[in-house]
Amino acid sequence: MLAWFDANTATILNGLALGSVLFLIAVGLSLVFGTMDVLNLAHGAVSLMGAYVGVALYGAAPSTGMFLLAIAIAAGVGFASGGILAAMVSPVRNHLRQALLTLGMALIIAELLQEMFGADVRSVPVPEFLSSTVSMLGNPYPVYRLAMVAAGIVVAILLYIILERTRAGAIVRATVADRAMVEAIGIRTKVVLALVFGGGAALAAVGGLLAAPILGAQPGLDNQILLLALVIVVIGGLGSLRGALLGALVVGQVQTIGVSMVNEFASFLLFAALAAVLLFRPQGLLPARKGAHT
Amino acid sequence: MSATNTVSGMTAGRLGTQKLLHPSAQHPMLRLAVAVIILVVLVALPFVLAPYPLSLAGRALAFGLLVVSVDLLTGVMGMPTLGQVAYFGAGAYTAGLVGIHVSGSGLVQLAVGTLAGAALALVTGAVAVRTAGIVFLMITLAIGELAHISVGSLSVVGASNGLAGIPPVSVLPGGEPLIVPGYIYWWVLAVFVIGFVAATIVNRSPLGRSMRGVRDGELRLRALGQNTYSIKLIAYTIAGGVAGAAGTAWVAQTQFISPGDLGFDMAAFALLSVVLGGAGSLWGPVIGAGLVIFVRDWLGGYIEGRGTLLLGVVFVVAVYLLPRGVAGIKWRALRRKSSES
Numbered sequence: 001m002l003a004w005f006d007a008n009t010a011t012i013l014n015g016l017a018l019g020s021v022l023f024l025i026a027v028g029l030s031l032v033f034g035t036m037d038v039l040n041l042a043h044g045a046v047s048l049m050g051a052y053v054g055v056a057l058y059g060a061a062p063s064t065g066m067f068l069l070a071i072a073i074a075a076g077v078g079f080a081s082g083g084i085l086a087a088m089v090s091p092v093r094n095h096l097r098q099a100l101l102t103l104g105m106a107l108i109i110a111e112l113l114q115e116m117f118g119a120d121v122r123s124v125p126v127p128e129f130l131s132s133t134v135s136m137l138g139n140p141y142p143v144y145r146l147a148m149v150a151a152g153i154v155v156a157i158l159l160y161i162i163l164e165r166t167r168a169g170a171i172v173r174a175t176v177a178d179r180a181m182v183e184a185i186g187i188r189t190k191v192v193l194a195l196v197f198g199g200g201a202a203l204a205a206v207g208g209l210l211a212a213p214i215l216g217a218q219p220g221l222d223n224q225i226l227l228l229a230l231v232i233v234v235i236g237g238l239g240s241l242r243g244a245l246l247g248a249l250v251v252g253q254v255q256t257i258g259v260s261m262v263n264e265f266a267s268f269l270l271f272a273a274l275a276a277v278l279l280f281r282p283q284g285l286l287p288a289r290k291g292a293h294t
Numbered sequence: 295m296s297a298t299n300t301v302s303g304m305t306a307g308r309l310g311t312q313k314l315l316h317p318s319a320q321h322p323m324l325r326l327a328v329a330v331i332i333l334v335v336l337v338a339l340p341f342v343l344a345p346y347p348l349s350l351a352g353r354a355l356a357f358g359l360l361v362v363s364v365d366l367l368t369g370v371m372g373m374p375t376l377g378q379v380a381y382f383g384a385g386a387y388t389a390g391l392v393g394i395h396v397s398g399s400g401l402v403q404l405a406v407g408t409l410a411g412a413a414l415a416l417v418t419g420a421v422a423v424r425t426a427g428i429v430f431l432m433i434t435l436a437i438g439e440l441a442h443i444s445v446g447s448l449s450v451v452g453a454s455n456g457l458a459g460i461p462p463v464s465v466l467p468g469g470e471p472l473i474v475p476g477y478i479y480w481w482v483l484a485v486f487v488i489g490f491v492a493a494t495i496v497n498r499s500p501l502g503r504s505m506r507g508v509r510d511g512e513l514r515l516r517a518l519g520q521n522t523y524s525i526k527l528i529a530y531t532i533a534g535g536v537a538g539a540a541g542t543a544w545v546a547q548t549q550f551i552s553p554g555d556l557g558f559d560m561a562a563f564a565l566l567s568v569v570l571g572g573a574g575s576l577w578g579p580v581i582g583a584g585l586v587i588f589v590r591d592w593l594g595g596y597i598e599g600r601g602t603l604l605l606g607v608v609f610v611v612a613v614y615l616l617p618r619g620v621a622g623i624k625w626r627a628l629r630r631k632s633s634e635s
Contacts, residue, residue: 096374096431108603110602224439226558270440278424279421279424
């Protein structure tokens, strides 16, 4: 069936779909860095946890109900692990040691996942109600990938509204701008930061789950996801929602076009994109202003 | 955050003036004696160890040299890196390819592998050293992972199966190949000593002083008219060469290299070794490296290959039990030493 595809349309749409789930994952990494000033190197491992939730749940029965349940559980597992990581990191002040701590947690999580699910590639089926195809420009295209794009758009809009239009978002932005002042008006910033960390990790887990039908789940995938998320965050600019979105779209396209055109050299293209941005805009394409995340 | 930054900045400045005087200047004879004793023990290992532990010791030495390279950047220059596995891989794969197709000589492989590591470091470092701190860590992680993924997809170097069939090295071109485990180990030890001495010379040279200057106050250095970008790039290139040499030692020992040898774990363990051993002193991290290989390959063997899990726990524990951070280890040890004398 793939042979019928007009190659370019499919590749670009695939890039868009990959970019959308990568956005879900990277935006959490970026927001945690922006608010807590912590580089969470366990982010990829949390994402892989989400993928294995998919393996355990609708891997057995790819029904609609199981899919929705898996999303809820992945979000819950992600949120909890984010909260734990935040609690572990908060007494540690030095950047390098924070990175080492999350690096250690990444190794522990990855080893435990391998212990539970084995070292083989586990494929995750597309949930039943999204398994059909639609016609895009005369070519059949899987609905699931369009749903991934939709999920990315919905989350981007929701995050924008939460951060920019609600009281909770205002507190988060204020915490970034001046933590002591927010403490002084009686808000416990540690709780705020733990919630942001948890939220970011929940997004990572859900992103990993949504990507699982395409990427599968296997040891080592956590590091590849972390790598893509880091490249996105550096290209887009640290701590900004718009930056994560733009970076994810760029990386999604570079990755899919690279793999389809020059498979063996796809990772060089990724580095070239990273280097090009760093050379001309070291702060990233759309960096956050202090206290503003969009 | 700004408050803590100021405090840590002040501490760094105060320690910095002391650190500029090289600590080893205090007891040169004692240090030399200890170094000679350790070297004698290392040389004697083949007479007392069985082949498997001996190959483990060889791998630990190769990994130790990789850690020296990480320490040059992380400890001496204050730029934490997860990317040295890329240059380690460049050296290892180049040495392996040279070994298969061109020359069995370890010296030739060492030279070419070191150059390959340095060349790749020069190209990628030109981008990486434009950043600092945690962003530098992110970029170097990206470089390491990209190298890892690249060799895993390049069919020329065996893709994910790795590069197998590397013949044992000889010392000189056309010489007898080293087949006895003890001889191979001595070759690895020789590469380690050459690399370590080179790193020590760099560390004590004016460049080393500039590198510590970058760590303790890059702005001040720039204000003095130094071009810190080229200092960082030169240091990065040298460290890449040391990592490349470590890679050649690694393949000489294992006669096999696969993408798994330059994965995220390896990069993480190298950084862990530096932190465990005490960043900035070149000896400490080597001991840390020995500890890491011991836990992962030796102890891990007894608990059904859970060495990585164990090291993950070591990571977390190390962060909490060394509350003064990377520099704390070194300073506590130094103070003890000065109170003894």
